[in-house]
Amino acid sequence: MHISDGVLPTTISMAAYAATALGAGLSLKKIRQEDLPKIAVVTSSFFVASLIHLPLGPTSVHLLMPGIVGALLGSAAFLSITVGLFLQSILFQFGGLTALGANAIMMGLPALFCGLFFQAIRGKTLLRNTLAGALAGGLGILLAASILAAFLYTSGEDFIGVAKLALAAHIPVIIIEAAVSAFTVSFIFRVKPELLHSVLR
Amino acid sequence: MQKNFRALVPCFLFFLLLSFLFHTPMPLAGADEGTPGAEHDAIEASSGDLGTCREIMARLKEQEARLTLELRTIKREIAALNQAVEKPGVRDAVAGIGYIVGLFGIAAFMASRGKKRYPEK
Numbered sequence: 001m002h003i004s005d006g007v008l009p010t011t012i013s014m015a016a017y018a019a020t021a022l023g024a025g026l027s028l029k030k031i032r033q034e035d036l037p038k039i040a041v042v043t044s045s046f047f048v049a050s051l052i053h054l055p056l057g058p059t060s061v062h063l064l065m066p067g068i069v070g071a072l073l074g075s076a077a078f079l080s081i082t083v084g085l086f087l088q089s090i091l092f093q094f095g096g097l098t099a100l101g102a103n104a105i106m107m108g109l110p111a112l113f114c115g116l117f118f119q120a121i122r123g124k125t126l127l128r129n130t131l132a133g134a135l136a137g138g139l140g141i142l143l144a145a146s147i148l149a150a151f152l153y154t155s156g157e158d159f160i161g162v163a164k165l166a167l168a169a170h171i172p173v174i175i176i177e178a179a180v181s182a183f184t185v186s187f188i189f190r191v192k193p194e195l196l197h198s199v200l201r
Numbered sequence: 202m203q204k205n206f207r208a209l210v211p212c213f214l215f216f217l218l219l220s221f222l223f224h225t226p227m228p229l230a231g232a233d234e235g236t237p238g239a240e241h242d243a244i245e246a247s248s249g250d251l252g253t254c255r256e257i258m259a260r261l262k263e264q265e266a267r268l269t270l271e272l273r274t275i276k277r278e279i280a281a282l283n284q285a286v287e288k289p290g291v292r293d294a295v296a297g298i299g300y301i302v303g304l305f306g307i308a309a310f311m312a313s314r315g316k317k318r319y320p321e322k
Binding site for chain 1: 287289293294296297298300301302304305306308309312313
């Protein structure tokens with residue numbers, strides 16, 4: 001799920017760039033120094049996750065990870081995702097540099113929302129944390145697909161049609177993502193639970 | 202590389218054709234001499250020629266079939282190679298991780314420098 005170069009109208013991609021710069025600036029302001037190593041590690045995993053293709057029937061899908069990044073990083077997720085997507089676009093040719101703003105919003109906003117959502121519903125027990133992780137992981141993809149449809153709507157596509165297509169294509173991703181997020185969160189909760197306290201001020 | 206190989210195929214066929222042409226006229230020249238014995242010889246020679254001609258043609262076809270097969274495998278290999286080249290590999294992933302760690306390292310360095318200054322004041 002990457003928007004390629006030249007798909008969006010120029011005004012939209014410029015606006016998306018501006019919004020991304022604003023979001024990245026805000027999230028940069030909120031970063032605490034002691035969180036930097038954690039952010040670096042999560043950003044690296046986000047960056048590499050799209051290379052791991054899971055075979056699924058005739059095609060293969062890859063992880064997108066907005067939900068789990070948001071859950072782990074909170075407000076720093078936007079910056080992390082912008083950096084990850086930038087490097088993906090120059091090293092892997094995923095998406096494109098002109099569409100970077102739109103891609104960052106498509107992944108960053110769901111990440112922020114999933115972060116809030118995860119912190120709101122996770123309780124103190126392992127089970128609740130795992131469930132919250134799974135929900136956040138699935139929700140991330142769902143939101144990202146809707147934002148993708150909204151962006152494509154601005155380039156003249158039919159919104160409902162694209163949304164349906166994007167959601168249908170990502171149903172397996174949602175399921176896999178939820179499972180991976182649940183596993184990750186439950187593992188972190190058992191090993192190092194303080195990692196799950198992300199900053200959301 | 203594919204183009205070079207392609208260019209070789211007509212050259213090879215042309216060479217075969219040339220060798221075929223230069224080889225056959227020798228016995229045929231005897232056929233024009235007119236004496237009955239010579240004619241008989243000529244018929245024999247030409248039927249022999251027909252045999253060699255067929256043989257050569259058969260070999261040529263066999264060679265061509267083999268070449269086509271080889272070409273096809275080479276084309277397939279090139280296509281696979283192209284695909285592999287376009288795919289981001291381990292190098293790109295490691296490079297990206299290096300970038301990220303480096304970036305956040307710089308950020309941590311800047312933050313730590315900023316922090317040290319304040320207590321000194």
